[in-house]
Amino acid sequence: MSRNARHYRAAWEAEAQFSGWLMCAEGDPTKAFCKLCKCLLQAHKKDLSNHAKCKKHLEAFKYSQVSFNNTKLTKFFGVNIPEDRKLAELKMAAFIAEHGSILTVDHLGNLLPSLDKSSALLSGIKLHRTKSSGLISNVISPCMLEDLIQDIGDKSYSMIIDESTSVDTKKTLCIMVRYFSEKKMKIVTTFYRLLEIEAGDAETLTNTFKNQLPLDGLNINNLIGIGVDGANVMVGEHHSFSSILREDVPHLITIKCVSHSLHLAAENACKILPRHLEYIVRECHNWFSYSSKRQIEYSLLYETIAGKKPLKIDKLSGTRWLARISAITKILEQWDALQLHFQLAKDKERCYTSGQLDLMLSNHAKGKLAIPDRRIKISSDHAKGKLAIADRQIKISADHAKGKSAIADRRIKNFVRPREGEVGDSRLRHKNFIRLREGQVDDSRPTNKNSGVLPGRNPSRNKKVHMDGYSDNRVYSGPDHIHQNNWRVGHVSTTYFTFDEI
Structure with a gap:
């Protein structure tokens, strides 16, 4: 220069x-x-x-x-659109955005004028994909956001936040807002924004969130809580989304998603179940999913037995463990029909899968898989690794290092453990258990009910045992010798007791 x-x-x-x-x-x-x-x-x-x-x-x-x-x-082209037509097109665009696909607008726009050619309103509607997308993005969306911000005003609010990756590999931050609406006079949870982000780290998520609130006119100091999943980037103790945000909002309350917590608890609890139970659920779905012939044959068999069409067995979800209850429930409802079907298929198709399923379905696996009340109740004490499904729910101790599981004939209250100072012998405990069932134990009450120890060295064979007097909920479950006698499982209980060697 x-x-x-x-x-x-x-x-x-x-x-x-x-x-x-x-x-x-x-x-x-x-x-x-x-x-x-x-x-x-x-x-x-x-x-x-x-x-x-x-x-x-x-x-x-x-x-x-x-x-x-x-x-x-409108002035340049000399076009004057009536107000009723504008309102009709806006309502159609809003309906498509909420309930349908934008691809259907082309056909809907051609259909409406043909319904009533004498109607000036229907004949004048001109709405296709381009115009509908423009109305949704440039008219409806800004107006709805403006109404939402005005309804929130200066009141306190909470946010529900989740980060995900779309099918086109774009990372997005979905935000929902929860507040008290003075218009509706109730607490409202509604969609707020879907923001595109460059990365999924805590710093990027926090900056994107904090920068968007002032642009929309929301005061970040009115934010009282956030609901997030249990990911470390969201709720970690150091340098997470919640910890960074708490520097600007000290009173912030962070709530973990209960569904994610239950999902993790159920996932870990299911690890102690026998592996063949998962095999039954998975392969029952796979057996019918790729063969229409098998579906037709099984449908005819089930209609003959139950008088109605069978429900389709759901596929196991790899990421949503709580959804497995649906598949398990349907298998339990169709147990007898499935057992008969695989007995026939084993001889007809002579394949490994049908043979294994026939063997497993006939080997009293129903008692382990049964969840009669159709719900999984997860104990709040899942830190100790327990999954409670009791009183028509199965209670399985997560302390599988001891390799024990409670399985009973109708109502099992009597598993044996050694007293303190004694070495446990599984064969001896099994022998005592059989003798107890046959009434070879004195029916006198123990001197110490809490200990659950039966007195008497030479009991009479003619006397029966009153089981209710020898309960001790602190006792762990005994060995799985119940399978040796092929006892049928009819009910599961969570009460156990012990007694001395006879």
Whole structure:
């Protein structure tokens, strides 16, 4: 740049001959720029005055005046859209956005005028994908957001936040808001925003969230709580979304998602179940999912037995463990029909899967899989690894290092454990258990009910045992010798007791 070069002066823009079209060139203070002619000029006032009088500039200035006076498309084209038609098209666009696919608008826009050709309203509707998308994005969405912000006002509110990746590999931050609506006079939970983010780390999530609230007119100090999943990036102790946000909002309350917590508890609890139970649920679905012939054969068999069509067995979900209850319930309802079907399929198709399923379905697996009340109740003490499904629910101790599980014939209250100081012998305990069932134990009550120890060394064979008097809920479950006698499982109980060697 020359030392004697003249610089552009902003004061020139206020003069009448330069007003509206003159500006400084971007990145070069020695140049001026004409908005009408789209050209660079020397920052000399005389050169600028000569440019203002040239033919090219005068024609461009005249054209700009005509365009300025006809900025509205309705005035330029002479189109006047009735208000009732505008309202109808907006309602249709809102309906499609909530209930349908945008691809159906083309067909719907052609269908409506043909319903009543005498109707001026229906005949005048012109709505297709491009126009519908524009109405949703540029008219309906801003209006709904404005109404939402006004309804929230200066009141306290909470946010429910989750980060995910869409099918086109774009990371998004979905935000829902929960507040008390004075219009509806109740607590409302509704969609707030779906923000695109560059990364899924805590710093990016926090900055995106904090920057968006002031742009929409929400006071971050009115934020009283957030609901998030249990991911470390959201609720970690150090440098997580909640910990960084708490620096600006010290009173912030963070609530973990209960569904995610139950999901993790159920996932870990299911690890102690026998693996063949999962095999039954998974392969029962796979057996029918790819063969229409098998579905038809099983449907006819089930209709013969139950008098109705069978429900389709759901596929096991790899990420949602609580959804497995649906598949398990349907298998239990169709147990007898499935057992008969695989007995026939084993001989007919002679394949490994049908043979294994027939063996498992006939081997009293129903007692382990049964959840009669159709619900999984997860103990609040899942920190100790317990899954409670009791009184028609199965209570399984997560302390599987001892390798014990409670399985009983109708109502099992009697599993044996050694007393303190004695070495446990599984064969001896099994022997005592059999003798107890046959009534070979004295029915006198123990001197110490809490100990659960049966007195007497030579009991009479004719006396029966009153089981209810020897309960001790603190006793762990015994060994799985119940399978040796092929006892049928009819009920599961969580009460156990012990007795001395006979």
